[in-house]
Amino acid sequence: MTKLAQWLWGLALLGSTWAALTMGPTLGLELPLTCREVLWPLPAYLLVTVGCFALGTVGYRVATFHDCEDAALELQTQIQEARADLVRKGLLF
């Protein structure tokens, strides 16, 4: 089974469980009020959590990325040499 199919299966399972529990009372299932209060915003909560996790991971990796100052300088000098060389050979920038 492909990854997409797995993800869709998982989401369908969770979604149908949530739908069944939220519509429970209309089918005769009685849950305590606090449980129902926590249950109905759950999909939005999971989305926000995933979004926060993604944002936090991106921020953390930006902050801990290893800069290579020497390599950056070397690359920039090489770029300038290449530009000068190409201009000499007639390429217009």
Place this chain on the structure above:
Amino acid sequence: MATGTDQVVGLGLVAVSLLVFTYYTVWVILLPFIDSQHAIHKYFLPRAYAVGIPLAAGLLLLLFVGVFITYVMLKNQKVTRKVQ
């Protein structure tokens, strides 16, 4: 380690995401179990907003992405027409 603005921006993003996560968790998961007379409830909006605000934000994001894609596509079309 990254330096200067990179570190500030990165750590800022981490802080923002932690803040949003904590506030939202308290709002959605913890508040229903806290007695409705407790003082903490005045720091949180009515629960309907707990789904409304992320939904509105998501729709705004989609709108922005759509507008951006349309803008880039129109710009490309104009360039190809000028070349022709």
